[in-house]
Amino acid sequence: MVLELVAMELKVWVDGIQRVVCGVSEQTTCQEVVIALAQAIAS
Template sequence: MEVKVCVEGVQRVVCGVTEKTTCQEVVIALAQALGRAGRYTLNERFKEYERHVTPDERLLESLEKYGPHAGDVQLTLHHNGPPAEDVGGKPRISENQLYI
């Protein structure tokens, strides 16, 4: 399946999304396509409701909750800065931000 994500004002299409595809996998694919590592959040917006999608969420499962309105949900990728590293030099993952 294809998922549309707005990245820097341009709508991108991520192909090959399955029921097992996580939000983090989609973010990594988009970041690799852009050639830019860093901290990212993926936002889901439907009408006036907006939230951050968590890294381990299954994206299609989340969209299915909107039923026939799933096509009206807007996904937006936000670049929040360079990769954050912990003391050991490994990338960290928080609940609301995706690090690659």
């Protein structure tokens, strides 16, 4: 059996601004998405 990991983009709205988190897969946790968003907002 071959498992194929498909990376997707997750689009979310933060403070009225659309943000895109790239590289999201079925194995990506909510915590990883929140951390990525927090890092993007901080920069």
